[in-house]
Amino acid sequence: MANKSVWSDNRFWQRTATWVTGFAAVLLIWLTFDTSAQISMGTDEDLKQGVTKRVPGPTVINYKIEYLMDAKRGHEIPVIGGKNAEGRSAFQEKEKFFGRDDWTEEEAGALLHLGKLGSQAKNCMNCHTLLGNGAYYAPDLTKAWLDPAWGPEGSLQAMTGKNTKEEAMAEFLQHPSQYPTHERMMPDLGITADEAKGLVAFLKHMSSIDTNGFPRNFGKIQGAVHGK
């Protein structure tokens, strides 16, 4: 056929489809490995050496965590252990967690594990959102640890009558229905003191994860994007 168009030629479309499918497959396999490397948890050694990992090691619960605006990235980033000259994590300043700032990697890991299992057993995600997964019936918990309401001058800490953020959060988790927090009050889920400790550790660790500024407009923090 002398004047057959390429557009109606089967081989042209076959070759195009083969190329696009093959290339996309390679790209997705590469993306899988790239992602696993980026989301793998750091270690205690990384924290001591000042290596910034997207997901820091469990012993990050020994450090002070802040959420500060990063001018270059255009959103807040978790700053662990005080900030250095560039406004990034300095990994220096410690903060006591339930009276200790020397949790070992094993202890902290076990605590986080308990908290993670607890969060699954109590189905936090049924109402809350954790790292983008879950519901918005109740507040987003991804950066809950950094909410100033749980801080020294915060209303939630004052409400529980405790002197530290972690104790206040643990107290609330054990008796949520006693405290008026939200229009939709949290039900009592029978969380034990140990589980509450694990859950608070889990939340503190989660707040140290670099989520590229998610959730957007975590505006309760002064100086945040659209902060109040």
Place this chain on the structure above:
Amino acid sequence: MFEPFTDVIPSFFGWLNQGPLTLTIFLHTVIILPMIWIYYQEKKRLENEG
């Protein structure tokens, strides 16, 4: 037009995701350009067959 690279860990996918143009240029490079190349190859083949 091009936004500065700001990701935590430099990676190819971080670069790809920086702004709308990086992705567009990338997809045009890997899909449209080879299609043009395949088009002319097939055109030549059809002409030779004809």
